[in-house]
Amino acid sequence: xxxxxxxxxxxxxxxxxxxxxxxxxxxxxxxxxxxxxxxIEHFDDIEVVGEAHSGPELLSMxxxxxxxxxLMDLRMPGVTGVECIEQLRAGRPAMKVVVLSACDERPVIxxxxxxxxxxxxxxxxxxxDIASVLRQTAGGAVFHAPSSIPGCAGAPAGADxxxxxxxxxxxxxxxxxxxxxxxxxxxxxxxxxxxxFHLTNIYRKLGVANRAGAVRYALQHHLVTVP
Numbered sequence: 744x745x746x747x748x749x750x751x752x753x754x755x756x757x758x759x760x761x762x763x764x765x766x767x768x769x770x771x772x773x774x775x776x777x778x779x780x781x782x783i784e785h786f787d788d789i790e791v792v793g794e795a796h797s798g799p800e801l802l803s804m805x806x807x808x809x810x811x812x813x814l815m816d817l818r819m820p821g822v823t824g825v826e827c828i829e830q831l832r833a834g835r836p837a838m839k840v841v842v843l844s845a846c847d848e849r850p851v852i853x854x855x856x857x858x859x860x861x862x863x864x865x866x867x868x869x870x871x872d873i874a875s876v877l878r879q880t881a882g883g884a885v886f887h888a889p890s891s892i893p894g895c896a897g898a899p900a901g902a903d904x905x906x907x908x909x910x911x912x913x914x915x916x917x918x919x920x921x922x923x924x925x926x927x928x929x930x931x932x933x934x935x936x937x938x939x940f941h942l943t944n945i946y947r948k949l950g951v952a953n954r955a956g957a958v959r960y961a962l963q964h965h966l967v968t969v970p
Contacts, residue, residue, distance in 0.1 A: 762788075763787070763788055763789060763790040764788060764789050764790065764811055764812060764877055764878065764881045765790055765792045765808070765809070765810045765811045765812070766783065766789055766790065766791050766792065766810055766811070766812050766813075766814055766877060767791070767792055767793040767794070767795065767801070767804060767805060767808055767810035767812075767813050767814070768780060768791060768793070768794050768795070768814050768815070769794070769795040769796070769798075769800075769801040769813060769814070769815035769816065769819060770796070770815070770816040770819065770843075771796050771797060771816065771818070771819045771820060772816075773796065775816075775866075776794050776796075779814070779843070779873075780794070782870040782873070783870065783873060783874055783877070785870075786874045788878070789874060789877060789878075792808045792809075792810050793807075793808040793810065795815075795819075796819070797819050797820045797821040797822075798819050798820065798821035798822025798823070798824075798826070798827040799821040799822060800821070801813070801815065801819070801827060801831075802822070802827065802830055802831065802834075805831060805834070805835060805838065806834075809835075810838065811838065811839065811881050812838070812839045812840075812841055812877055812880055812881055813831060813838065813839070813840045813841065814841045814843055814873075814877065815827070815828075815840065815841070815842060815843065816842075816843060816844055817842055817844045817846065817851065817855060818844075818846075824842070824844075824855065824858075825854050825855065825858045826858075828840050828842075828855060828858040828859050828860050829858045829859060831859070832858070832859035839861040839862075839880045839881060840859060840860045840861055840862075841860070841861060841862040841863075841864065841876060841877065841880055842855045842860045842862065842863045842864070843864055843865075843866055843868075843873070844863070844864075844865065844866060845865065845866045845867075847865060861880045862876050862879075862880050864876055871936060872936055872939075872940075875934060875936040875937060875940065876940065879937055879940065905948040905949055906948070907945065907948060907966070910931075910941060911941055911944060911945050911948075912966070912967070913931065914927055914931070914938060914941045914942065914945065915945055915957060915961050915966060915967055916967040917930065917931075918942070918954055918957060918958060919957075919958045919961055919962065919967045924938050924939060924942075942954075942957075945957055949961070
């Protein structure tokens with residue numbers, strides 16, 4: 744009986760070993776690829792399965808390497824970034840595409856997201872943040888980075904209320920209640936980096952620049968209720 748219990752315990756330990764996220768990196772600068780690969784491979788749950796240096800090479804490689812997430816620059820030879828995203832999503836709808844770009848212009852960000860990118864982050868992002876985006880993207884979340892150029896934040900698209908997800912509404916309510924990022928992280932059982940990325944989404948959808956603007960917008964448009 745004890746032997747059986749020990750065997751079951753051993754099997755359980757093996758079964759719960761986390762699945763690594765298969766990531767393919769695409770950028771036309773070899774040094775950038777090397778730097779990204781070196782940093783994200785420090786995380787045990789991320790595996791780099793390939794490197795591509797052009798759009799056509801990326802499109803060909805995904806069929807052989809079958810990554811869960813493509814981490815790509817927008818400016819590569821052969822195929823424009825938007826066209827590449829559209830073809831990737833058409834060929835493998837379940838695969839996620841994360842844009843890692845130096846461009847912080849709202850029209851470019853919007854075009855990438857409309858083409859099917861799941862996330863848009865800047866090359867100035869911290870390594871931990873990039874890893875967090877890869878994890879959350881693989882899990883189905885959507886992130887994008889607002890422009891830091893004055894006047895680019897703009898208002899939410901369309902006249903209707905912004906389409907916040909349930910998680911975004913929860914975080915917005917917590918912010919309106921005065922909770923800190925650390926407190927929200929503990930309350931929702933997610934990392935502080937995840938909370939910050941959700942806040943980034945919220946700010947852009949509401950057309951605001953910070954917490955105060957988000958709270959003011961939420962109260963004025965009755966998106967949240969605060970006791």
